[in-house]
Amino acid sequence: MDVLERYESLVDDFSAFRAACERPLPSVVRVNGIKATPERAMDALDDEGVEYEPVEWHPGLLRLDSTSPGRTWGAYHGWLHGQEEVSTLPALVCDPDPGERVWAACAAPGGKATQLAALAGDEGTIVANDRSLGRLSALRFNAERLGVTSMAVTNRDARNYSLKPFDFDAFDRALVDAPCSCEGTIRKNPDALDEWSLEYIDSIAATQESILRRAVQATRSGGSVVYSTCTFAPEENEAVLDSVLSAEDCRLVEFSCDLETRPGVTEWQGEAFDESVRKAKRIYPHLNDTGGFFCAKVEVGG
Amino acid sequence: MSDRTNDGSQLDRLPATADERVVEGRATRQEVLDFWDERYAVAPEIFENYSFWEKGGGKLWAFRGAVASPLEAEALGMTFLRTRQEHWKPTTNAVQRFGRHAEKNVVELADAEARRFVAGEDQPIDWDGDWGYLIAAHDLAGEREPLGVGLFIDGELRSQVPKGRRRELIDGE
Ligand SMILES: C[S@@+](CC[C@H](N)C(=O)[O-])C[C@H]1O[C@@H](n2cnc3c(N)ncnc32)[C@H](O)[C@@H]1O
Numbered sequence: 085m086d087v088l089e090r091y092e093s094l095v096d097d098f099s100a101f102r103a104a105c106e107r108p109l110p111s112v113v114r115v116n117g118i119k120a121t122p123e124r125a126m127d128a129l130d131d132e133g134v135e136y137e138p139v140e141w142h143p144g145l146l147r148l149d150s151t152s153p154g155r156t157w158g159a160y161h162g163w164l165h166g167q168e169e170v171s172t173l174p175a176l177v178c179d180p181d182p183g184e185r186v187w188a189a190c191a192a193p194g195g196k197a198t199q200l201a202a203l204a205g206d207e208g209t210i211v212a213n214d215r216s217l218g219r220l221s222a223l224r225f226n227a228e229r230l231g232v233t234s235m236a237v238t239n240r241d242a243r244n245y246s247l248k249p250f251d252f253d254a255f256d257r258a259l260v261d262a263p264c265s266c267e268g269t270i271r272k273n274p275d276a277l278d279e280w281s282l283e284y285i286d287s288i289a290a291t292q293e294s295i296l297r298r299a300v301q302a303t304r305s306g307g308s309v310v311y312s313t314c315t316f317a318p319e320e321n322e323a324v325l326d327s328v329l330s331a332e333d334c335r336l337v338e339f340s341c342d343l344e345t346r347p348g349v350t351e352w353q354g355e356a357f358d359e360s361v362r363k364a365k366r367i368y369p370h371l372n373d374t375g376g377f378f379c380a381k382v383e384v385g386g
Numbered sequence: 387m388s389d390r391t392n393d394g395s396q397l398d399r400l401p402a403t404a405d406e407r408v409v410e411g412r413a414t415r416q417e418v419l420d421f422w423d424e425r426y427a428v429a430p431e432i433f434e435n436y437s438f439w440e441k442g443g444g445k446l447w448a449f450r451g452a453v454a455s456p457l458e459a460e461a462l463g464m465t466f467l468r469t470r471q472e473h474w475k476p477t478t479n480a481v482q483r484f485g486r487h488a489e490k491n492v493v494e495l496a497d498a499e500a501r502r503f504v505a506g507e508d509q510p511i512d513w514d515g516d517w518g519y520l521i522a523a524h525d526l527a528g529e530r531e532p533l534g535v536g537l538f539i540d541g542e543l544r545s546q547v548p549k550g551r552r553r554e555l556i557d558g559e
Pocket residue numbers: 189190191192193194195196197213214215216219240241242243261262263264291295
């Protein structure tokens with residue numbers, strides 16, 4: 085079965101969408117502000133003779149013209165971290181300040197959680213959690229290489245996460261970068277859709293809803309929760325938001341982003357969602373030459 | 387108050403000084419500050435906003451901020467000092483993070499030496515300072531940048547970069 089066909093009605097230029105899904109992704113690195121400025125990181129690449137191109141919408145991102153970005157001085161020193169361009173969006177939307185407590189509910193292997201730490205100047209408290217111990221060891225390795233010192237790492241199920249070990253009872257912000265069917269990673273993993281099934285989508289959607297609900301509950305009134313996936317399926321995106329909006333005290337809010345995006349969809353296969361899901365953003369691969377992505381910002385209480 | 391032994395599943399905050407020590411043999415905050423100051427001339431103020439923790443005997447962590455002790459967690463901040471042996475040994479990551487403040491026992495390597503160092507190789511170097519754990523650094527993009535820890539012994543610098551952090555770098559030219 086051709087999975088992507090099911091999105092034909094959602095995507096305006098469907099043939100461009102299909103064509104983009106076939107192309108491999110450019111190699112992108114994020115400059116880690118904890119250890120280097122973009123200027124210094126670019127100087128080091130210049131010295132090594134590695135070509136790059138800054139990404140227009142985000143000053144800390146570079147498209148590298150190299151097949152081995154891991155073998156640069158910048159990578160060794162933890163100045164650079166390989167991260168897909170579009171996957172830098174949720175941490176930017178979350179945008180924590182120094183001193184804030186942030187929960188990264190599904191954090192491994194840590195690309196976004198370490199970015200959150202950097203955005204808070206490594207002066208927040210980032211609680212990075214994941215259910216998979218194996219993936220957490222990759223997160224810990226990345227966090228240390230990037231010089232992150234403001235992170236606590238926990239290994240628990242985010243659906244019923246307890247704040248008990250900590251001496252505070254709510255986070256200021258949370259990021260739910262949920263486990264998903266990963267359709268949007270097709271450019272990076274051409275076999276991403278091999279295991280696709282509706283049953284999986286239904287079961288993972290239930291998990292996504294539980295984790296997002298828990299994140300809303302664990303965030304103080306006035307705080308915010310960012311929800312993101314790398315999939316196109318409305319079942320895992322707008323439908324999850326719709327359920328959480330009716331179950332918890334929260335609402336969707338607008339956010340700005342210099343990437344080309346499309347609003348969340350309010351209808352899918354005969355089901356209608358709350359109108360406010362239009363405030364969420366869908367990113368299709370052909371719009372900015374990236375992977376596929378979904379991102380929403382939720383404000384808690386009031 | 388935490389119990390009197392080291393527990394591998396929880397992190398305990400280091401006592402401020404020896405008077406507050408409960409677990410026998412545990413390093414104190416003051417000793418840690420003295421170590422960085424005496425060995426590398428990293429000023430204690432650099433660690434002003436950090437708390438120090440132990441998980442499993444002899445493995446210390448530095449965390450920017452404070453949370454209640456003890457803490458059940460996989461990690462808190464960064465592993466940054468090993469105190470089990472007679473000579474304390476900073477981690478590669480700690481030296482990369484804090485070593486730029488060091489003013490003592492820093493050996494500056496030329497480009498080819500730096501590349502050998504990050505590949506994990508031992509090499510003879512020209513150094514007439516102290517023996518023991520040195521901070522190896524090189525010049526990158528116009529400034530000194532710490533690479534990691536080297537053990538200087540018998541005229542040789544032995545790279546302590548752990549396997550997972552070693553790299554064969556692309557050739558500059
Ligand atoms: C999309 S990945 C996260 C990627 C990560 N945010 C990053 O930027 O590197 C989703 C993660 O959710 C974790 N996960 C799945 N179910 C979970 C649960 N119930 N509680 C906590 N983590 C879970 C998976 O182990 C996986 O690492």
